[in-house]
Amino acid sequence: MSKNGLVVDGEGWFIVNARESRWKDEGPLGLYCTFEGKRRFPHFGINITVLEPGERIGMYHREKAQEAFLVLAGACTLIVEGKERQLVAWDFFYCAPETEHIIVASGQQSAVVLAVGARGRGVGGGIIYTVCKAAGRYGASVVRETTEPAVAYAKVWAELPRSKFVKYRRGWLSEDD
Template sequence: MSKNGLVVDGEGWFVVNARDSRWRSEGPLGSYCTFEGKRRFPQLGINVNVLEPGQAMGMYHRERAQEGFLVLAGECVLIVEGQERRLESWDFVHCPGGTEHIIVATGDRAAIVVAVGARGRGVGGGVVYTVSELAARHGASVERETTSAAEAYEKVREDLPRSRWVEYREGWLPDDN
């Protein structure tokens, strides 16, 4: 247990409810739960993302590993390979390695998106943040191509606190009753 929620930091199976887990606030890039502690899962990353309208999941990018996204609630726009595609609840997006993409919440309420990605992308993660005029219209593009996450997110994170771990905020996820 951390001051911001449950953190599992051992090997073996476990069960944790997303509401009880530790979350990370990325300010203008929304909030997410990874279910991971200091040790990342070796083969698969999974996040539950809560994005307010206008918030992007990150910056437009491509990476070596495949990723998948499932919109559980709300509306989003997918910017993929220079195209824009509207997404709504239960739309699934598959991005093979090397696919340039980003998701931005739209509509009048928060979007909830589950993101899953393969690990083992190699040294530096194999992520390239690329320039996209279309993504820039949504505030989700770098000004110049880079492989540095610190550089790609420098402006977005400059006003955020050093530690952005937070407790789950009531209302982020829908009630199941």
């Protein structure tokens, strides 16, 4: 148990409720729960992300690993291969390796998104943050292509507090909790 919620760092199976787990506040990149402690899951990453209107899951990018996203609540704009697509609750987006993409919460509505990604991004070149005009309209594009997260997220990270861990707050996952 951390001061901000449950953290599991052991091996073997476990059960933890997202509302009891530790969350991270990434400012304009939303709030998310990874269910992980210092020891990351070896084969895949998984998180629940809560986005307020206009917040985005990250910066427009492509990577060597596959990812998948399921919108659990609300509405999002998916920018995939430079084109905008609208997603609503229960829409599923499978993202094959090398597919450029990003998700942004739409207009006046928040969104809750389940994201799963294969580990091993460093294999064969990892992640590349690319320039995209459509993503740029949402503040989700880099100015110049880079493979460095510190460059891609420099402005966002500079404006965040040193510790971004927070406790779950009532209402993030549903109105009736």
